[in-house]
Amino acid sequence: MTALTLLKVERIKLFSTRSPWWCMGAAVFITVGFTALLAATIRPGDLGDLTPATTQFSYNFGFLIMMVMAILAITTEYRFGTIRATFLAVPNRVDALLAKTAVVALLAGLVGEAAGVGAWALSKAIRPEAPLALDNAQDYRVVVGVGLVYMVAAVVAVSIGLLIRHSAGAITALLIWVLVAENLLPAIPRVGDTIQKWLPFTVGNNFLYAGQQVGQDNDATPTNMPFGAWGSLLYFAVVALALLALAVGLAKRRDA
Amino acid sequence: MIEANGLTKRYGRTLAVNDLTFTVQAGRVTGFLGPNGAGKSTTMRMILGLDRPTAGGVRIDGKRYTDLKEPLRHVGALLDAKWVHPNRSARAHLRWLAVSNKLPDKRVDEVLGLVGLTDVANRRAGGYSLGMSQRLGIAGALLGDPGVMLFDEPVNGLDPEGILWIRQFMHRLADEGRTVFVSSHLLSEMALTAQDLVVIGRGRLIAQTSTRAFIDAASGSSVRVRGPELDRLREVMASGGLKADDTPATAEGPAALVVHGATTDAVGELAGRAGLVLHELAAQRGSLEQAFIQMTGGDVEYRTGDPALAPVAGAPSVAGAPVGVPGQPGEAPASQWTGTPAAARKADAR
Ligand SMILES: Nc1ncnc2c1ncn2[C@@H]1O[C@H](COP(=O)(O)OP(=O)(O)O)[C@@H](O)[C@H]1O
Ligand SMILES: [Mg+2]
Numbered sequence: 388m389t390a391l392t393l394l395k396v397e398r399i400k401l402f403s404t405r406s407p408w409w410c411m412g413a414a415v416f417i418t419v420g421f422t423a424l425l426a427a428t429i430r431p432g433d434l435g436d437l438t439p440a441t442t443q444f445s446y447n448f449g450f451l452i453m454m455v456m457a458i459l460a461i462t463t464e465y466r467f468g469t470i471r472a473t474f475l476a477v478p479n480r481v482d483a484l485l486a487k488t489a490v491v492a493l494l495a496g497l498v499g500e501a502a503g504v505g506a507w508a509l510s511k512a513i514r515p516e517a518p519l520a521l522d523n524a525q526d527y528r529v530v531v532g533v534g535l536v537y538m539v540a541a542v543v544a545v546s547i548g549l550l551i552r553h554s555a556g557a558i559t560a561l562l563i564w565v566l567v568a569e570n571l572l573p574a575i576p577r578v579g580d581t582i583q584k585w586l587p588f589t590v591g592n593n594f595l596y597a598g599q600q601v602g603q604d605n606d607a608t609p610t611n612m613p614f615g616a617w618g619s620l621l622y623f624a625v626v627a628l629a630l631l632a633l634a635v636g637l638a639k640r641r642d643a
Numbered sequence: 644m645i646e647a648n649g650l651t652k653r654y655g656r657t658l659a660v661n662d663l664t665f666t667v668q669a670g671r672v673t674g675f676l677g678p679n680g681a682g683k684s685t686t687m688r689m690i691l692g693l694d695r696p697t698a699g700g701v702r703i704d705g706k707r708y709t710d711l712k713e714p715l716r717h718v719g720a721l722l723d724a725k726w727v728h729p730n731r732s733a734r735a736h737l738r739w740l741a742v743s744n745k746l747p748d749k750r751v752d753e754v755l756g757l758v759g760l761t762d763v764a765n766r767r768a769g770g771y772s773l774g775m776s777q778r779l780g781i782a783g784a785l786l787g788d789p790g791v792m793l794f795d796e797p798v799n800g801l802d803p804e805g806i807l808w809i810r811q812f813m814h815r816l817a818d819e820g821r822t823v824f825v826s827s828h829l830l831s832e833m834a835l836t837a838q839d840l841v842v843i844g845r846g847r848l849i850a851q852t853s854t855r856a857f858i859d860a861a862s863g864s865s866v867r868v869r870g871p872e873l874d875r876l877r878e879v880m881a882s883g884g885l886k887a888d889d890t891p892a893t894a895e896g897p898a899a900l901v902v903h904g905a906t907t908d909a910v911g912e913l914a915g916r917a918g919l920v921l922h923e924l925a926a927q928r929g930s931l932e933q934a935f936i937q938m939t940g941g942d943v944e945y946r947t948g949d950p951a952l953a954p955v956a957g958a959p960s961v962a963g964a965p966v967g968v969p970g971q972p973g974e975a976p977a978s979q980w981t982g983t984p985a986a987a988r989k990a991d992a993r
Contacts, residue, residue, distance in 0.1 A: 392742065392743065392745065393743070395742055396739050396742050396743045399735065399738060399739040399742060400728075400731075400739050403728075403731045403732065403735035403736075403738075403739070404728055404730040404731050405730060406730070463728065467725070467726065467727065467728050467729065468723055468725060468726035468727075469726055469727065469728050471693055471722070471723075471726055472726045472727070472740070472783070473743075474692070474693060475691055475693070475714065475715070475720060476714070476715055476740050476743040476744060477743055478692050478708060478709040478710075478711065478714055479709075640695070642688070642693065642694040642695060643688075643693040643694070
């Protein structure tokens with residue numbers, strides 16, 4: 388079975404139910420909507436703060452929704468037994484699961500791109516006078532690069548779904564990781580700062596915001612990160628792929 | 644052909660399948676018989692490469708399932724009709740299956756027609772009745788026109804009409820020369836469906852034989868005979884060297900004799916030579932249930948009676964199933980058998 392065939396199978400599976408469409412719509416709508424709200428309500432005096440980086444401040448919304456979609460793409464297969472139907476049709480589990488991961492990650496990437504570019508473009512339409520021109524590599528990276536972060540995050544989410552197999556459990560684990568652990572671990576005295584620099588999502592975020600300021604004076608990313616922008620993305624991707632390798636390896640050995 | 648060799652599966656402390664060796668021949672319907680919790684589903688999952696055997700192995704036409712290229716073209720399976728996303732249409736479900744094994748799209752429409760789902764093919768599968776889900780599962784199994792087919796309890800929970808449909812379908816598949824391996828915990832159903840039997844209890848092989856031989860071997864041969872002069876009849880039988888027992892009058896008939904180890908020919912001739920009038924002379928065929936008890940000894944617990952009065956906890960749909968389908972005279976009485984109650988409950992809970 389060729390890779391193209393397997394990608395087509397996973398594409399049909401994903402798009403023949405309605406929930407991915409809802410997730411994609413919600414991810415773009417909420418992300419773009421929040422930015423538009425900010426652009427529309429910002430005080431004229433603060434207009435200088437409305438930079439390309441600022442238009443991406445709400446990317447976490449869409450990014451979490453797409454991660455939930457990625458988890459559901461795998462856990463619903465376990466819930467409804469279609470994973471068994473899949474393994475009957477494609478006994479090479481590694482290939483089948485990698486194809487699913489690729490389709491979900493690609494989709495998340497496209498949604499991230501739509502949300503990122505959409506948020507920036509709509510802000511520019513609402514506030515043509517704001518400093519929203521994409522002037523340098525940094526500006527481009529923060530607006531156009533957000534899709535890459537979505538993509539890597541989707542790989543992490545699929546892996547979590549594959550390891551835990553239950554929707555509620557996997558989503559809970561994801562939220563604890565992203566919203567709780569990555570925010571609270573840095574608060575540990577003494578070692579917290581060091582830990583923070585290696586937390587995968589924090590590093591992934593650094594790809595977008597390295598060297599940037601969002602809003603008035605708050606740093607969007609910790610200072611003294613171990614990697615630059617692209618190194619951060621690479622680190623995030625390596626963590627995601629390691630997790631995926633673990634999850635797929637286990638799925639290959641476990642009973643379906 | 645399916646060959647299992649020393650197949651064993653352990654889940655934690657449960658030994659679900661224990662050193663199972665059997666073969667399923669091509670071109671026949673082979674029944675896979677055993678009470679709930681006997682390990683039928685587990686065995687089928689291992690045949691299909693879904694569960695990994697703890698020991699032993701199983702091959703389909705000499706190959707492991709996981710080594711088959713485009714397996715749907717070789718093996719079709721219906722393990723659980725619910726293995727469909729409820730928000731996906733039947734057509735979409737079959738389409739991704741077809742694409743995965745490079746089967747043409749028109750094959751999807753063909754199998755939908757074969758199982759009679761064409762009209763509802765674009766509706767979401769979650770809204771289907773059990774019978775329709777079962778048909779969709781069969782359509783999926785037929786998609787690659789495979790030579791080997793596996794069905795796990797296909798009639799479970801179906802209404803009599805659905806049961807009849809499935810039964811006829813199995814026969815058609817075998818008539819077309821396919822290998823059909825179908826599991827059931829209902830002996831009466833297997834007697835109607837299967838030519839050969841693989842019988843298991845508590846994960847172990849109990850018998851592999853033809854269905855007829857299984858019944859004959861276990862039931863022995865006895866003859867029910869009745870006439871106005873039962874006492875003389877008994878004497879005549881005794882003088883002919885036959886042992887006869889009295890059976891009291893029941894709802895099924897008045898008091899009679901049961902003669903063991905004889906044919907109706909022998910009993911009739913003895914009575915005729917003595918000039919005795921007979922009101923009844925009939926061979927007694929043992930039911931599969933009796934056969935099973937005889938062969939397994941204490942391996943399973945067996946219950947008989949009105950299924951409505953003696954349902955198995957949590958399995959009413961099973962209790963109401965195919966026994967007593969009209970037009971099946973001489974069939975085993977309505978009956979239901981279970982493993983130990985705990986095992987039955989565990990199996991239901993899955
Ligand atoms: N995934 C599983 N985990 C733990 N125990 C299982 C699992 N699958 C089956 N079992 C146990 O294995 C035994 C055989 O079950 P099963 O194969 O479903 O029997 P059958 O299909 O004949 O009713 C039962 O005791 C059941 O509880
Ligand atoms: Mg079963």
